[in-house]
Amino acid sequence: MFGVEELNDCFGSANRSTKLFEKSIRLREVKLATWNVNSVIARLPLVLQWLAAARPDVLCLQETKCIDERFPKDAFAELGYTAETFGQPTYNGVAILSSLPFTNVQFKNLPDDEAGAQRRLLAATIEGCTIVNVYVPNGQSVGTDKYRFKLEWLKLLRRFFDEHLERDAHVVLCGDFNVAPEDADVHDPELWRGRILCSQPERRALAEVKAWGLTDAFRLHNKGDEQFSWWDYRAGSFRRNAGLRIDHLWVSESLAESCRAAWIDCAPRAWERPSDHTPVVGEFDL
């Protein structure tokens, strides 16, 4: 005589087999990463070392700090990566490295950013995913012109999503957001309360972007605190784990459903001559 539990076991087993079968014929695992490298030329050996070991399909870079003509494309090509770049001398600059073909490069900077002098956004489609790679303005300190520019930039970013991206598509927003969304993303919330990277207006402006329909892939798989993506070069911050989680990988609903893992790889922050940021990684079954 079969009871309900035996029947459930039977169906459960069948479902698992079906899923494994579907995976073998249909699903493709795609690994996406983002890393503020603080000069792609100064950091080239570390980026190459990390790529060779971690082998993401896509790596979004911020603060490349070099013009497109000087971007070390050949070194990345040797590891099997094509580079789309949007850089400028000395400051800012973003790039996307991919081992999968780019089907489109849709946006360089925000359409509504009239001045557009600062190169902070690069959006491309790879493997059916529209990937928006951003270097959000730092803002320097609360109340400055740079702070107001940061808030305005985040407002334009939300408008960009409203006007140019579809909620039911595979959409990724990743990069250096220069905002720690919650106190759990801050090593000492009381010390940082109201300060740049943590102030309420910044958090609200970023929450408006998220409310378009994005999910923090890292938070899907990591609930606790004390995991950070940036540590100031000064005052032994990394040694004390005095960091903030300001680099993010946010995804639309369809990608949130297919996100099998996400993590921060803090190893490169301990290597010689590191960036002050470390990579954030997500794996998806497409």
Added chain:
DNA sequence: ATGGTTGCTCTGCAA
């Protein structure tokens, strides 16, 4: 600890 370090140059400035 309103300090401290790093990168690229604008040997000051941005982060």
